[in-house]
Amino acid sequence: MNKKIYGLFKANKAAFAGFIIFAALTSCSKSNEEITAETQANALNIESIQKGQLNGQAITYIKKDGKNFFQGDIVLTDQQLAGDNSANKGGATLSRWPGGKIYYTVASNMGSINANKITSAVSEYNTKTNVQWIPRTNQTNYVQFIFGSSSGADGWANIGYQGGKQTISLDQYISVGSVIHEMGHAVGLYHEHARKDRDQYVSIQWNNIQDGQAYNFNIYNSGTDIGVFNINSVMMYWPNSYSKNGQPTIKRADNTNFTYNRNGFTTGDINTINAMYP
Ligand SMILES: [Zn+2]
Structure with missing residues (x-):
């Protein structure tokens, strides 16, 4: 597997x-x-x-x-x-990082392998998008990369600019592409499959989803969809996400399978980020 x-x-x-x-x-x-x-x-x-x-x-x-x-x-x-609209909120149209500058620190227990993945992912952002990830000196608002677990391949992240210290967690076996994905959440991106127009492009295979996990496939109406739907987005769920039987949970709208991308940015991802951070 x-x-x-x-x-x-x-x-x-x-x-x-x-x-x-x-x-x-x-x-x-x-x-x-x-x-x-x-x-x-x-x-x-x-x-x-x-x-x-x-x-x-x-x-x-x-x-x-x-x-x-x-x-x-x-x-x-x-x-x-809590729905506090006066505070910073995550989302494609809200909570942008001022000037597109995201300051970050890396936890001392991260390990060199994951530190190198972060360096690679930072380079992708800094060379291809208008967002710049910059090592923190004394800034108040920043992202701390923390080490999640020594056995997993997962990650998680706060979404959008929060103010103060916020977090991206990386497990030992996470891929560089998934590091880019988690950083995308920090930038303010939700998942591609949750776009309002997704049903024109993908078919959710509800019968293959694990019991109790269907809500992860709900459309998120409150975000702003930028550009055209991009099934190859680094922010797309992969075809077997939350599958209970090994069968795809997401197919293309014509019922054919797609190949997910965690190799890095597509042009659509770059254009979306640059639309958010002109
Ligand atoms: Zn995600």
């Missing part, structure tokens, strides 16, 4: 093995109300599915280890979910 195929979502898949999440999903309208709470043996590793509001849209997300995971690997702050 190619590790990259399950990459970012492997952790969620494993975490949900044995979980049973059913009908309550649609019966709850209260903001942030907990609708299921599954406890594992380790009380520190409690996960639950939550309903909340993001930029005026009702969303479903996972509460895990005190963090709010949206669409698998996007971590929302409590402030974002």
